[in-house]
Amino acid sequence: EIVLTQSPASLSLSPGERxxxxxxxxxxxxxxxxxxxxxxxQAPRLLVDDACNRATGIPxxxxxxxxxxxxxxxxxxxxxxxSAVYYCQQRSRWPLTxxxxxxxxx
Amino acid sequence: EVQLLExxxxxxxxxxxxxxxxxxxxxxxxxxxxxxxxxxxGKGLEWVSAIHGESATYYADSVRGRFTISRVNSKxxxxxxxxxxxxEDTAIYYCAKHNWVDWGQGTRVTVSS
Numbered sequence: 001e002i003v004l005t006q007s008p009a010s011l012s013l014s015p016g017e018r019x020x021x022x023x024x025x026x027x028x029x030x031x032x033x034x035x036x037x038x039x040x041x042q043a044p045r046l047l048v049d050d051a052c053n054r055a056t057g058i059p060x061x062x063x064x065x066x067x068x069x070x071x072x073x074x075x076x077x078x079x080x081x082x083s084a085v086y087y088c089q090q091r092s093r094w095p096l097t098x099x100x101x102x103x104x105x106x
Numbered sequence: 107e108v109q110l111l112e113x114x115x116x117x118x119x120x121x122x123x124x125x126x127x128x129x130x131x132x133x134x135x136x137x138x139x140x141x142x143x144x145x146x147x148g149k150g151l152e153w154v155s156a157i158h159g160e161s162a163t164y165y166a167d168s169v170r171g172r173f174t175i176s177r178v179n180s181k182x183x184x185x186x187x188x189x190x191x192x193x194e195d196t197a198i199y200y201c202a203k204h205n206w207v208d209w210g211q212g213t214r215v216t217v218s219s
Contacts, residue, residue, distance in 0.1 A: 001167070034206055036151075043200055043209040044143075044151060055207060087151055089206075094164045096141070096153040 002027050002090050004099035012105040019075040021102045023088035028068045032092035035064055035073045038101075039084045047086075048073065078106050108132040108208040110201050115213030122191050122217070128184040128201030128210055136179035139204035142186050144197035145212075154199070155186065169195075191217045 003026040013019055023033065031051035036044040046055045048064035051071055061076045075082055083106045088099040114126040126142070141156040155175040156164045163175050174187040184201050198212040 036206075038151070043211055046206045049206065085150075089151070089153070091206075094156075095166050096156065096164075098143075098151040098153060101150045 001095055002029070002093055002097050004088050004090060004097055006086075006088060006099035006102050008102060009100070010103040010105065013078055015078055015080055015106060017078050019078055019082075019104055021073040021075075021086055021104075023066075023071040023073070023099050025069045025071070025090060027093070029071075029090050029092040031067050032090060033064075033066070033071050034089045034091065035062075036087045036089065037082075037084045038087065044087065075104075078104075080106050082106060108203065110203065110208055110210035112199065112201055112210040112213035115199065115215045117216045117218065118191055119219050120192060120217055123187070123189045124191065124215060126186040126188065126199055126201075126213055126215070128186075130182045130184070130203070133203070133208075135177075135182040140177065140184045141202050141204065142175065142184075143200045143202055143209075144195075144215075145200070146194070146197040149197075152197075156204070157184070188215070191215075193217050 005024045007022045033051045035048040038044045047062050052064045063074050065072050085101045085103045087101045109131045112128045139158045142154040144154050157175045172190045176185045196217050200212045202209045
């Protein structure tokens with residue numbers, strides 16, 4: 001099973017600041033890595049697929065990068081509504097797995 | 107607009123069974139692989155099971171041998187049969203289409219005596 005390790009577990013930033021979230025895989029994923037945002041009481045919302053492709057309707061301040069085992073989600077200028085938990089997920093190999101999440105507080 | 111609507115959750119005793127359903131609309135259901143993903147209270151997301159094409163199925167180690175995923179394409183419905191339920195299966199269960207954009211709102215399963 002591929003283990004995804006997200007860091008940091010949480011971070012607290014101010015509006016307008018930049019957030020950098022990390023996801024490290026125990027095996028190479030090529031670019032088969034997704035990022036989600038989840039607000040309390042809501043289903044996950046896809047932000048980025050294939051490591052760097054923003055999903056339809058996702059603001060440009062969200063960007064993904066990386067390949068192999070190291071991936072990053074960057075939120076360039078935080079908005080208050082970006083307070084949420086962010087998860088990475090790999091779809092490279094079965095079983096699919098999620099990272100433990102990073103909580104972003106603004 | 108794609109809609110996924112889960113049902114079948116509830117309170118069940120340890121060792122019991124439940125069958126979850128996910129009815130899809132607004133898509134050609136048979137064209138898509140589907141997954142179940144769960145989230146225990148206050149915890150992160152955990153992938154549970156997927157059905158790939160007509161019949162290839164995959165499971166997390168934590169549920170293999172106890173849960174069975176299936177689908178009826180003519181009814182646009184995905185199922186998750188859950189047997190031998192344990193307290194640690196308590197979670198919100200989401201169905202998701204494998205574009206990973208479309209998710210249901212979840213159905214809550216509580217395993218408790």
